[in-house]
Amino acid sequence: MESVRLKIREQYNEMSKAEKKLSDFVLSDTKNCLGMTAVDIAGKSGVSSASVIRYVQKLGFDGLEGFKLALAATDAQNDKEDMVDPIISKEDDLDTLCRKMDALVDAAFQDFFYQLNKDALKKAINKIKKARRIYLVGIGSSSLPAYDLFHKLKRADLNANFYQDINMMVEFFNYIDKRDVVIAFSYSGQSQEVLYACGIAEKQGASIIAVTRRRDSPLQDLADLCLHVPDNEKVMRIGAFTSLHTSIMMADLLYMGVIQENLDHYEVELIKTRKMVAGLKIKK
Numbered sequence: 290m291e292s293v294r295l296k297i298r299e300q301y302n303e304m305s306k307a308e309k310k311l312s313d314f315v316l317s318d319t320k321n322c323l324g325m326t327a328v329d330i331a332g333k334s335g336v337s338s339a340s341v342i343r344y345v346q347k348l349g350f351d352g353l354e355g356f357k358l359a360l361a362a363t364d365a366q367n368d369k370e371d372m373v374d375p376i377i378s379k380e381d382d383l384d385t386l387c388r389k390m391d392a393l394v395d396a397a398f399q400d401f402f403y404q405l406n407k408d409a410l411k412k413a414i415n416k417i418k419k420a421r422r423i424y425l426v427g428i429g430s431s432s433l434p435a436y437d438l439f440h441k442l443k444r445a446d447l448n449a450n451f452y453q454d455i456n457m458m459v460e461f462f463n464y465i466d467k468r469d470v471v472i473a474f475s476y477s478g479q480s481q482e483v484l485y486a487c488g489i490a491e492k493q494g495a496s497i498i499a500v501t502r503r504r505d506s507p508l509q510d511l512a513d514l515c516l517h518v519p520d521n522e523k524v525m526r527i528g529a530f531t532s533l534h535t536s537i538m539m540a541d542l543l544y545m546g547v548i549q550e551n552l553d554h555y556e557v558e559l560i561k562t563r564k565m566v567a568g569l570k571i572k573k
Contacts, residue, residue, distance in 0.1 A: 310336055
């Protein structure tokens with residue numbers, strides 16, 4: 290489990306300067322941290338011993354020993370991740386780059402399933418099953434999981450809708466009502482186009498399901514249900530990596546949950562669909 294690491298990463302941006310120094314040390318030098326006293330950790334981090342105790346208590350531990358035990362349990366299962374620092378640099382060769390990406394994605398999925406709220410997921414699945422129409426919303430990299438879920442739901446003959454042109458989608462929201470569901474993907478939770486569309490949907494009475502990071506945001510305020518992905522990737526980044534992978538995973542869980550009840554029926558229809566598109570494939 291990534292429990293301790295996940296707590297630190299999710300709370301990092303709200304931490305004080307001293308807490309960030311401690312977090313940086315714990316995440317970068319976990320093995321040595323396990324054998325240190327509060328005084329040792331304070332010295333390495335450039336903070337006071339009292340700050341160390343307050344830090345572990347803020348993370349939910351009674352004292353330093355409990356924190357180190359939980360960290361040790363995490364560390365024992367994460368040799369693969371700790372093999373490299375999963376941040377690319379221009380000095381990396383291709384092998385190092387591949388190992389870093391492997392570690393990055395592996396840690397992201399461990400975090401994803403650790404923090405997954407299954408009750409919220411179940412409620413979202415039930416809302417989608419009962420919906421008259423399903424609207425998928427997302428822009429930029431967040432449009433990819435939205436489109437992928439649209440495609441899968443449409444193949445299963447559900448009334449799913451997705452438009453790259455947000456203006457067009459907003460026009461069609463004129464006909465949306467309480468019988469419909471909007472599934473909005475936005476890692477930041479701050480994309481203006483997504484917020485605008487969801488604001489209209491809310492006024493029209495539609496249910497809004499948000500797939501976003503675990504952080505206060507305007508999208509969370511608008512949504513009836515939030516499905517959180519780990520907050521372990523900066524919004525300012527060289528590309529959407531873990532956020533994209535985990536958002537697609539959430540989309541896949543929604544899809545599988547929706548079709549599971551009538552799987553026999555959907556399997557028959559998907560086989561028919563496969564045969565139809567077979568003519569578009571080049572035959573050897």
